[in-house]
Amino acid sequence: MSLQFNNEQMTEFKRLVAHYPEGKQKSALLPALNLAQDSFGGWLPTEAMDYVASLLKIEPIEVYEVATFYSMYNLKPVGKFVFEVCQTGPCMISGSDNIIAYIQKQLDIKPGETTKDGIFTLKLVECLGACGYAPMMQVGKIYREHLTKEKVDAIIEEYRMQVVALN
Amino acid sequence: MGVKLLLEKANVPGIRTYDVYRREGGYTAAEKALKEMSIEAIVEEVKKSGLRGRGGAGFPAGMKWSFIAKPEGVPRHLVCNADESEPGTFKDRYLMEFLPHLLLEGLLISSFALGSNDTYIYIRGEYAWVADILEDAIVEATKNGWLGKNILGTGFDCMVHVHRGAGAYICGEETALIESLEGKRGNPRIKPPFPAIQGLWMRPTVVNNVETLAAVVPIIKMGGVEYAKIGVGRSTGTKLISACGNINKPGVYEIDMTISVEDFIYSDEYCGGIAGGKKLKACIPGGSSVPILPANLLLKTAKGETRYMNYESLSDGGFATGSMMGSGGFIVLDEDQCIVKNTLTLARFYRHESCGQCSPCREGTGWMEKILQKIELGKGESSDIDLLWDIQRKIEGNTICPLGDAAAWPVAAAIRHFRDEFEWHIQNRELSQTSNFGLQHYADPIHVPA
Amino acid sequence: MSEQTLFKVTVDNITIEVPAGTTILQAARQIGGAVAPPAMCYYSKLEGTGGKCRTCLVEVSKGSEKDPRPMPKLVASCRTTVMDGMEVKNITSEKVIDARAAVVEFLLLNHPLDCPICDQAGECHLQDLSFEHGKADTRYEFQRRSFKKHDLGKYIQLHMTRCILCYRCVFIADQLTNKREHGILDRGDHTEIATHIEKSLDNEFIGNVIDVCPVGALTDKTFRFKNRVWFLKPMDAHRNCPTCSGRVTLWNRGDEVFRVTARKDEWGEIEDTPDGKPGWICNTCRFDKKHTNDWVIEGPRAISRQSVIAQGHYAGNIGTTLPTEIFKAVNDGRAPHLLMDIHNESEVNLPSVRLSEIEGPSHGNTFNNNSTKA
Numbered sequence: 001m002s003l004q005f006n007n008e009q010m011t012e013f014k015r016l017v018a019h020y021p022e023g024k025q026k027s028a029l030l031p032a033l034n035l036a037q038d039s040f041g042g043w044l045p046t047e048a049m050d051y052v053a054s055l056l057k058i059e060p061i062e063v064y065e066v067a068t069f070y071s072m073y074n075l076k077p078v079g080k081f082v083f084e085v086c087q088t089g090p091c092m093i094s095g096s097d098n099i100i101a102y103i104q105k106q107l108d109i110k111p112g113e114t115t116k117d118g119i120f121t122l123k124l125v126e127c128l129g130a131c132g133y134a135p136m137m138q139v140g141k142i143y144r145e146h147l148t149k150e151k152v153d154a155i156i157e158e159y160r161m162q163v164v165a166l167n
Numbered sequence: 168m169g170v171k172l173l174l175e176k177a178n179v180p181g182i183r184t185y186d187v188y189r190r191e192g193g194y195t196a197a198e199k200a201l202k203e204m205s206i207e208a209i210v211e212e213v214k215k216s217g218l219r220g221r222g223g224a225g226f227p228a229g230m231k232w233s234f235i236a237k238p239e240g241v242p243r244h245l246v247c248n249a250d251e252s253e254p255g256t257f258k259d260r261y262l263m264e265f266l267p268h269l270l271l272e273g274l275l276i277s278s279f280a281l282g283s284n285d286t287y288i289y290i291r292g293e294y295a296w297v298a299d300i301l302e303d304a305i306v307e308a309t310k311n312g313w314l315g316k317n318i319l320g321t322g323f324d325c326m327v328h329v330h331r332g333a334g335a336y337i338c339g340e341e342t343a344l345i346e347s348l349e350g351k352r353g354n355p356r357i358k359p360p361f362p363a364i365q366g367l368w369m370r371p372t373v374v375n376n377v378e379t380l381a382a383v384v385p386i387i388k389m390g391g392v393e394y395a396k397i398g399v400g401r402s403t404g405t406k407l408i409s410a411c412g413n414i415n416k417p418g419v420y421e422i423d424m425t426i427s428v429e430d431f432i433y434s435d436e437y438c439g440g441i442a443g444g445k446k447l448k449a450c451i452p453g454g455s456s457v458p459i460l461p462a463n464l465l466l467k468t469a470k471g472e473t474r475y476m477n478y479e480s481l482s483d484g485g486f487a488t489g490s491m492m493g494s495g496g497f498i499v500l501d502e503d504q505c506i507v508k509n510t511l512t513l514a515r516f517y518r519h520e521s522c523g524q525c526s527p528c529r530e531g532t533g534w535m536e537k538i539l540q541k542i543e544l545g546k547g548e549s550s551d552i553d554l555l556w557d558i559q560r561k562i563e564g565n566t567i568c569p570l571g572d573a574a575a576w577p578v579a580a581a582i583r584h585f586r587d588e589f590e591w592h593i594q595n596r597e598l599s600q601t602s603n604f605g606l607q608h609y610a611d612p613i614h615v616p617a
Numbered sequence: 618m619s620e621q622t623l624f625k626v627t628v629d630n631i632t633i634e635v636p637a638g639t640t641i642l643q644a645a646r647q648i649g650g651a652v653a654p655p656a657m658c659y660y661s662k663l664e665g666t667g668g669k670c671r672t673c674l675v676e677v678s679k680g681s682e683k684d685p686r687p688m689p690k691l692v693a694s695c696r697t698t699v700m701d702g703m704e705v706k707n708i709t710s711e712k713v714i715d716a717r718a719a720v721v722e723f724l725l726l727n728h729p730l731d732c733p734i735c736d737q738a739g740e741c742h743l744q745d746l747s748f749e750h751g752k753a754d755t756r757y758e759f760q761r762r763s764f765k766k767h768d769l770g771k772y773i774q775l776h777m778t779r780c781i782l783c784y785r786c787v788f789i790a791d792q793l794t795n796k797r798e799h800g801i802l803d804r805g806d807h808t809e810i811a812t813h814i815e816k817s818l819d820n821e822f823i824g825n826v827i828d829v830c831p832v833g834a835l836t837d838k839t840f841r842f843k844n845r846v847w848f849l850k851p852m853d854a855h856r857n858c859p860t861c862s863g864r865v866t867l868w869n870r871g872d873e874v875f876r877v878t879a880r881k882d883e884w885g886e887i888e889d890t891p892d893g894k895p896g897w898i899c900n901t902c903r904f905d906k907k908h909t910n911d912w913v914i915e916g917p918r919a920i921s922r923q924s925v926i927a928q929g930h931y932a933g934n935i936g937t938t939l940p941t942e943i944f945k946a947v948n949d950g951r952a953p954h955l956l957m958d959i960h961n962e963s964e965v966n967l968p969s970v971r972l973s974e975i976e977g978p979s980h981g982n983t984f985n986n987n988s989t990k991a
Contacts, residue, residue, distance in 0.1 A: 019287075019328040019330070020328075021242075021285070021368070024349070024368055026349065026350035026351075027330075027348060027349050027350045028350065029350030029351075030292070030330070030331065030332060030333050030347065030350060031330065031331055033333065034292065034331055034333060046813070046814055056350075058350075059796060059797055059798075060813075060814075061797055061798055061799065061800040061812070061813065062350075062351075062797075062800070064800065064802060064813035064814075065351075065352055065800040065801055065802060066350065066351065066352055068802040068803045068804070068813070069335065069352040069353060069522075069802075069803070069804045070292070070332070070333035070334045070335050070353070071333075071334035071335065071519075072292045072293065072333040072334035073333060073334075087512065087515075088254045088455075088512055088513070088515075088516045089254050089255070089451075089455055089498060089509055089512045089513050089516070090254055090255050090411045090412055090455075090498050092508065092509065092512045093412055093413060093498075093500055093501075093504050093509060094411075094412065094413070125334075126254075126336070126515070126516045126519050126520065127252060127253070127254040127255075127336070127455075127516060128293050129251050129252060129256065129257045129260050129291065129293065129294065130257055130260075131254060131255050131256070131257055131409065131411035131412075131417075131496065131498070132257055132409055132410065132411040132417035132418050132419070133417070134411060134417075138293060141295040141296050141299075142296070143296075335804075352801065352804070357667070357668035357669075357693065357696050518805060518806065519805065520805070521804070521805040521806070522804055522805065523782065523803075523804045523805040523806060523807070523808035524669050524782070524808075525668070525669050525670070525671055526669070526670055526671055526720055526723045526724050526781065526782075527671055527719065527720060527723050529723075529782070529805060529806050529808065530723035530724070530726045530727065530806065531723055532805070532806070533805070533806040534726060534757065534759075537759045554756055561715075561716065561719035561722075561723075564690045564691065565671055565674060565690075565691060565716050565719065565720070566671070567668060567669070567671075567693075
């Protein structure tokens with residue numbers, strides 16, 4: 001198996017499993033998949049799910065069932081930065097439609113798509129619990145709130161610079 | 168200024184850290200509970216306080232605790248429900264983000280009272296940075312002897328574990344949460360058995376909301392009787408309200424449940440009025456699943472009395488003319504908002520979040536969304552309104568878990584109170600694509616029968 | 618809880634005594650006939666099933682002798698246990714009839730209604746349920762959902778569009794095989810039964826998913842498009858099988874074996890073998906033994922579950938117990954089909970034709986007026 005946690009990731013995996021009683025290691029499945037997704041490029045190929053299954057000593061189908069249920073797991077490759085824009089009621093009445101349209105225009109992609117350079121993915125999501133700071137989106141672990149067109153421009157620029165700095 | 172029990176210290180710089188929290192009087196309630204009080208006495212104080220579950224259902228917390236089974240040799244668990252996902256609700260996030268130790272103190276006291284040595288916080292996956300804050304707080308609390316083995320020399324062991332979800336509203340339902348915590352799909356269980364008898368890993372389990380558990384701290388500090396004196400009737404203590412939508416000051420506010428809805432919206436201490444000087448059209452007062460009310464029924468009950476921000480007053484009139492306190496997600500809509508569009512986004516939300524296990528919810532939520540979409544796009548027919556009404560009626564009460572009800576209520580209430588707006592959309596197909604129905608009569612004083 | 622404790626329960630005004638711990642559905646089945654609520658997901662031989670389809674909802678008009686308050690909502694009778702003195706309304710409740718019609722409509726919303734090309738037709742629980750409790754037409758005007766096709770190997774055909782998500786096949790894999798390879802993927806109205814990665818299901822007992830599937834979502838590939846079930850003659854047969862009980866029903870036409878299934882009772886569930894265990898059969902018996910000389914024929918099989926299409930053509934008959942007081946407006950004045958004689962409505966369905974007992978193959982004219990009588 002080529003996909004494997006490195007030492008640091010394996011230490012984290014073991015820490016996650018240790019939260020649950022002996023024999024109940026399946027409980028660590030969600031946290032373990034979160035870790036796997038972060039470790040293997042932001043998405044979960046079948047190989048990664050099979051790997052997690054083998055680590056937790058459960059059947060692969062038990063992992064597939066869970067991975068396809070929860071909306072945060074990406075089962076297809078995504079860009080380096082995923083813009084998850086909330087479109088539910090409170091954000092909608094605060095103007096999320098305009099923000100979504102603006103991001104589509106600026107990145108030239110539709111919801112669910114990734115930019116050709118592989119940097120950005122746009123995902124429309126349901127309520128993220130930031131209704132008082134609407135409109136908003138999540139990028140990785142971070143919530144970007146009170147979005148305006150200017151703010152969107154700045155955020156896109158910020159991530160582009162990050163990519164440049166890495167290269 | 169109203170009484171503040173939870174957020175009193177929220178603005179103290181550094182309150183997130185153990186040292187500041189402790190300096191500000193933190194963990195004294197835990198000290199009192201573990202050292203001076205018996206388990207029965209703690210449960211008794213919570214019962215006396217009249218504290219009702221802050222997650223949405225409003226079930227008395229003390230009573231829930233007293234249901235837990237205590238079979239010999241079987242571990243029991245307390246699970247903190249931090250899967251806050253109801254649109255309009257973001258109070259638990261605020262509490263955990265700024266006062267993580269308050270939650271931990273509440274968890275410690277509650278775990279002691281319930282006999283839970285391993286307590287879990289199930290936090291929604293998206294709140295990743297909040298989970299980090301909690302993890303840090305747990306490390307601090309453990310280092311200072313408030314978690315771990317033999318706490319305060321009482322012989323009581325307790326560890327708090329943070330479990331991150333991965334995106335599923337349904338996991339806010341307690342049995343779905345337990346399934347998810349066991350590493351499974353978030354399908355609600357068929358009850359009975361109830362979690363208090365067979366919950367996490369088939370062990371007796373109590374699932375409580377973040378705010379409920381945090382409220383245990385002031386209850387122990389001041390005593391249940393004193394706590395119950397705050398508020399009115401069966402709405403005791405304070406409640407966190409997360410206000411959002413078209414208001415000047417969105418945010419999380421702690422209220423003592425004696426304030427009127429009108430004061431809450433318009434006073435500078437709270438929402439600060441409608442943004443942009445516009446008029447109030449409607450409001451969903453307790454999170455997206457509770458019935459939406461037009462301005463006139465929101466501010467006054469059908470009897471013409473002032474409506475207050477508490478459990479009883481918000482539900483005055485039942486679903487016909489009232490709503491619910493729910494989870495405290497207060498969503499305000501101004502005169503320019505379209506009720507059809509708003510209802511559509513909520514229907515889409517519930518379709519997206521249906522687990523798909525039972526047929527009325529799996530099929531019905533998608534059907535309602537499609538019809539609303541059709542009306543919104545200017546393709547509706549007048550029969551669609553009655554059809555929507557019939558579908559929601561057939562989902563409500565016929566599903567395994569309350570998500571079916573949660574999906575049905577917003578649609579029902581929108582049609583009940585804003586039927587003419589729906590009809591306008593259908594009769595003015597083209598116009599409805601470029602303009603809104605507007606405020607119309609929704610803020611007019613209602614006729615009160617003598 | 619002692620086995621001896623008996624609880625008195627009344628379903629549709631018929632009272633029966635059952636051991637404590639019995640579910641309402643099981644109590645109603647003991648009364649039998651029209652009093653028993655339909656069940657699409659519950660399967661008494663599979664632990665953990667039930668509660669999902671909502672077709673068995675009933676009204677509890679009296680909770681118990683001790684606490685006579687009615688239950689506020691309709692309850693799933695398959696997962697609710699009886700209390701002493703409980704009173705239950707099934708087809709005598711207007712609310713139940715209404716809710717059940719709603720459930721049928723929901724179940725059919727995205728169902729392809731491809732009965733004319735579906736192998737399950739004639740023994741499909743959804744057909745029966747729709748006939749009995751449904752409405753004549755649909756109010757759904759949108760595109761029905763479709764799924765990516767999955768190949769489950771050479772024995773089992775999956776038609777996901779027909780699936781009602783009863784989860785029975787998942788319980789089969791969990792409880793009969795040592796390694797489950799298919800499961801419930803995705804969620805909400807996109808939920809599907811699949812393997813995720815293309816995989817054939819090969820376990821020796823996995824063929825039982827076909828028998829427990831209430832609809833035509835999982836069918837027998839070796840029987841696919843070969844014949845309509847109501848032209849086949851069911852025969853009880855057995856063989857000395859090293860893997861399973863070897864007790865089956867053969868579905869013949871003339872002497873040719875078209876398919877092999879387990880033996881099913883009047884609720885469409887697998888019958889128990891004499892040792893009291895469910896008579897699941899193995900893949901070898903089901904898929905590979907298609908010659909009469911593989912089997913010891915015991916005689917005609919009494920198919921005791923009524924079905925819309927096959928009604929009356931099998932040797933067995935079920936007793937129809939009638940409630941003493943039937944809700945008058947049941948289905949707009951139409952009686953549920955179990956109480957209805959389909960032969961009043963259709964000339965081709967002569968009740969006298971006993972398929973298992975006719976000589977040679979059955980043909981279309983078997984059902985004509987001049988056909989052989991048993």
